[in-house]
Amino acid sequence: MEDRYGHRISYLRVSITDRCNERCTYCMPRELQEWLPREDVLTYEETLRLVRIAAELGVSKVRITGGEPLTRRDVLTFFQELRSVPGINDIGISTNGTLLARRSANGLTTAQALRLAAVNSVNVSLDTLEREVYAAITGRDFLPQVLEGIDAAIAAGFPLIKLNCVLMRGRNEDQFVPLIQYAAARNLILRFIELMPVSTSDVLSDDNFLPVAEARRNLESHFGPLIPEPGFRTNGPSTYYKIPGREQRIGFIGALTNLHFCESCNKLRLTCDGKIRPCLGSYLEFDIMKVLRAGATDADLKRFFLDVVERKPEQHDFRENYQPGRMMVAIGG
Ligand code: SAM
Numbered sequence: 583m584e585d586r587y588g589h590r591i592s593y594l595r596v597s598i599t600d601r602c603n604e605r606c607t608y609c610m611p612r613e614l615q616e617w618l619p620r621e622d623v624l625t626y627e628e629t630l631r632l633v634r635i636a637a638e639l640g641v642s643k644v645r646i647t648g649g650e651p652l653t654r655r656d657v658l659t660f661f662q663e664l665r666s667v668p669g670i671n672d673i674g675i676s677t678n679g680t681l682l683a684r685r686s687a688n689g690l691t692t693a694q695a696l697r698l699a700a701v702n703s704v705n706v707s708l709d710t711l712e713r714e715v716y717a718a719i720t721g722r723d724f725l726p727q728v729l730e731g732i733d734a735a736i737a738a739g740f741p742l743i744k745l746n747c748v749l750m751r752g753r754n755e756d757q758f759v760p761l762i763q764y765a766a767a768r769n770l771i772l773r774f775i776e777l778m779p780v781s782t783s784d785v786l787s788d789d790n791f792l793p794v795a796e797a798r799r800n801l802e803s804h805f806g807p808l809i810p811e812p813g814f815r816t817n818g819p820s821t822y823y824k825i826p827g828r829e830q831r832i833g834f835i836g837a838l839t840n841l842h843f844c845e846s847c848n849k850l851r852l853t854c855d856g857k858i859r860p861c862l863g864s865y866l867e868f869d870i871m872k873v874l875r876a877g878a879t880d881a882d883l884k885r886f887f888l889d890v891v892e893r894k895p896e897q898h899d900f901r902e903n904y905q906p907g908r909m910m911v912a913i914g915g
Pocket residue numbers: 602608609647648649650651676677678705706707746748775776777778779780781785910911914915
């Protein structure tokens with residue numbers, strides 16, 4: 583699949599739930615959230631069918647996200663089935679990490695079970711190492727579980743583990759250096775992500791938005807000039823640098839301030855309620871669940887994917903202060 587701007591689509595990000603056991607301020611509003619009714623969420627079988635169709639059209643990488651994907655029932659069985667979809671050779675998960683260390687009846691941690699299901703990359707959100715700050719950002723006092731979860735992921739032997747830290751002025755600026763040291767000690771890749779205007783309308787303001795360039799300057803005043811690594815990529819829009827005198831790499835995801843952000847986009851998103859979104863930062867979404875449940879053939883579904891790709895915008899609308907009608911938790915970050 584290739585869009586009008588020459589983006590070759592090889593990556594599908596699949597949200598399997600809008601539910602979450604945390605309440606991050608930038609992702610979900612504080613008020614009690616109404617979850618989608620079960621019947622409005624794609625079944626695993628439906629999701630796997632759509633992944634298979636996408637794979638036949640050239641998708642080889644899938645990342646499972648949410649909400650918190652590990653809160654969905656029977657998620658490990660879903661991952662085992664995902665690995666057998668022909669053409670999918672790179673499976674990742676984005677998680678808040680809270681459930682990675684949980685053990686099943688067979689004694690395995692969730693992280694080990696994911697690794698056995700051929701998941702090769704795990705992204706864990708970690709905005710701070712301070713327990714109180716963590717609780718204030720996520721609405722839950724789960725930092726100890728997350729740190730245990732990261733240890734469980736390391737012990738499970740994933741080839742790639744990344745930590746994602748959302749940049750928030752006045753909230754976690756003092757955490758960047760400690761997070762870098764934490765990642766260095768465990769040989770993990772840490773990425774700093776600009777706050778995006780998704781979710782609630784007050785998520786992004788001039789007071790809390792911290793551009794990646796400023797974060798980089800702050801880090802350089804501590805570590806010295808960071809060394810660009812233009813050749814290093816992990817299949818996403820991050821730009822990587824090395825810390826001087828170390829092998830450690832850190833990434834910056836400047837969704838708003840990097841004007842080249844969309845140039846190498848290779849992604850489509852499938853929301854848990856069966857909408858295909860050609861771009862996170864655009865209102866466009868297309869209801870594939872409706873056609874799927876109306877009895878579409880594989881050929882119909884392929885045509886649907888191709889039509890969506892045809893409409894993929896050249897770049898996102900975040901700089902127009904885009905505020906979608908849907909929360910991030912329901913889109914799948
Ligand atoms: N629950 C999982 C987690 O927290 O990693 C997966 C879903 S979450 C929506 C995926 C990623 O989106 C997380 O790294 C989170 O920090 C990021 N995210 C959520 N809202 C965001 C926002 N408004 N701006 C930037 N990143 C955001």
